[in-house]
Amino acid sequence: MKFQAPKGTRDILPGESESWTELEASARDILARYGYREVRTPMFESTDLFVRSVGESTDIVRKELYTFEDKGGRSLTLRPEGTASLVRAYLEHSLGHGQPMARFAYVGPMFRYERPQAGRFRQFWQIGAELFGPGGPAADAEMIDLFVAIIRGAGVPDVTVLLNSLGDDVCRPAYRERIREYFTARADRLCGDCKERLRTNPLRILDCKIPGCQPVIEGAPSVLDTLCDPCREHFDGVQEALRALAIPVTIAPRLVRGLDYYTRTVFEVHAGSLGAQNAVGGGGRYDDLVEQFGGPKTPAIGFSIGTDRLLMAAGRAGPEGATAWRPDVCVLTRDPGALDRALAVARSLRGLDAGAPGSGAERRETSLQVIVDITGRSANAQMKWASRTGARHVVFVPPDADGYSIRDMEAGKDEVKQKTIESLRDFLRSRAAEGAPR
Ligand code: HAM
Numbered sequence: 415m416k417f418q419a420p421k422g423t424r425d426i427l428p429g430e431s432e433s434w435t436e437l438e439a440s441a442r443d444i445l446a447r448y449g450y451r452e453v454r455t456p457m458f459e460s461t462d463l464f465v466r467s468v469g470e471s472t473d474i475v476r477k478e479l480y481t482f483e484d485k486g487g488r489s490l491t492l493r494p495e496g497t498a499s500l501v502r503a504y505l506e507h508s509l510g511h512g513q514p515m516a517r518f519a520y521v522g523p524m525f526r527y528e529r530p531q532a533g534r535f536r537q538f539w540q541i542g543a544e545l546f547g548p549g550g551p552a553a554d555a556e557m558i559d560l561f562v563a564i565i566r567g568a569g570v571p572d573v574t575v576l577l578n579s580l581g582d583d584v585c586r587p588a589y590r591e592r593i594r595e596y597f598t599a600r601a602d603r604l605c606g607d608c609k610e611r612l613r614t615n616p617l618r619i620l621d622c623k624i625p626g627c628q629p630v631i632e633g634a635p636s637v638l639d640t641l642c643d644p645c646r647e648h649f650d651g652v653q654e655a656l657r658a659l660a661i662p663v664t665i666a667p668r669l670v671r672g673l674d675y676y677t678r679t680v681f682e683v684h685a686g687s688l689g690a691q692n693a694v695g696g697g698g699r700y701d702d703l704v705e706q707f708g709g710p711k712t713p714a715i716g717f718s719i720g721t722d723r724l725l726m727a728a729g730r731a732g733p734e735g736a737t738a739w740r741p742d743v744c745v746l747t748r749d750p751g752a753l754d755r756a757l758a759v760a761r762s763l764r765g766l767d768a769g770a771p772g773s774g775a776e777r778r779e780t781s782l783q784v785i786v787d788i789t790g791r792s793a794n795a796q797m798k799w800a801s802r803t804g805a806r807h808v809v810f811v812p813p814d815a816d817g818y819s820i821r822d823m824e825a826g827k828d829e830v831k832q833k834t835i836e837s838l839r840d841f842l843r844s845r846a847a848e849g850a851p852r
Pocket of ligand 1: 494495496497526528533534535536537538539540542543544671672673693694695696697698699715716717718719720721722723
């Protein structure tokens with residue numbers, strides 16, 4: 415029987431996995447510099463949590479949830495996004511208690527039963543940030559600034575920030591009514607789903623991706639014409655703050671995003687290089703959600719970046735974007751009886767003997783990546799393998815304590831034998847520090 419990864423999922427293999435690790439490390443570093451601290455929430459939650467936040471009439475809830483019943487008869491759902499879980503955790507642990515503002519980040523996989531295509535998967539990853547407390551435009555500006563910093567940190571050159579406001583409880587009902595009237599008059603040109611949305615949640619029509627619906631959507635009234643004074647002021651304030659930060663934005667009056675919890679500001683970042691699935695990420699304000707979950711009225715705003723798409727936009731996805739990997743050293747033995755010694759020598763070279771500073775404390779410049787041929791085959795076969803790995807140096811470990819022979823594979827020459835493990839390690843470290851690119 416041959417197994418394959420489930421449809422819409424994939425294995426991230428060596429070569430690509432290094433790019434993922436690097437990009438997530440860069441994002442984590444930037445999030446930390448902005449004071450956003452990581453929360454790791456469960457990968458599944460009670461189904462109700464998502465239904466009540468993301469919204470019953472959204473595509474995510476109607477069509478895309480991975481919902482199952484556990485052996486205790488609970489309805490659980492693999493998380494399709496991170497915001498609902500963060501709000502739950504925020505309230506469950508009183509994370510906002512006595513805090514004028516609270517900043518959180520998350521990095522991890524999300525699950526949506528979508529039709530897979532380039533840049534769209536059933537298991538995908540997000541890097542996200544959420545800010546609870548401040549309701550003013552400065553919070554929105556910090557969020558978008560952080561978003562752009564992460565994208566820049568990943569080396570994505572050309573992105574567009576789309577910005578819109580969805581108004582609030584005061585002005586949105588009037589807009590919803592206008593939209594309902596507009597689409598009702600043109601219902602014959604809408605897809606079946608949109609006809610249904612007309613009844614349940616007409617704003618969702620603006621988010622329809624069916625090509626046939628686009629001409630009608632493009633002519634729809636703009637939400638920006640119906641904003642109440644406080645929402646208009648907030649929207650102007652966000653734009654002003656972004657101008658001060660020199661972040662250009664494109665106003666997108668039909669951007670509603672696919673989740674129901676938003677109030678006021680919504681934004682999305684698009685990268686031209688991505689084609690149809692061109693949203694690298696998106697976010698917005700959700701000033702009512704904490705209250706809806708039983709907490710005190712707490713303005714909040716956040717975003718998520720699709721890690722899969724960020725890598726694509728940075729040209730680092732798939733085999734083309736692969737990171738080359740070469741060990742610093744291959745440790746070989748001519749005598750199978752010396753394999754145990756070879757393992758010990760390799761560990762010393764890595765700087766990981768008992769009592770040595772742990773891998774976290776050791777700097778990259780002094781930590782060697784060392785692999786051992788543990789097959790016990792002929793020296794000739796081992797040398798061929800060592801050469802294929804691209805290692806800069808080969809070290810031969812003798813069966814007794816008779817010094818270590820070293821071969822510089824790049825220069826193709828043997829080096830002076832090193833008598834002790836310490837001198838061998840110093841020699842190899844200084845070679846690595848000379849900056850031979852890996
Ligand atoms: P979202 O727009 O649903 O927002 O997802 C954010 C990003 O996740 C998308 O822009 C995209 O890059 C990526 N993404 C979504 N679905 C897929 C998929 N099937 N395959 C690959 N990538 C995908 C949210 O999830 C909100 N929680 C954002 C937010 C945070 N709003 C406030 N706080």
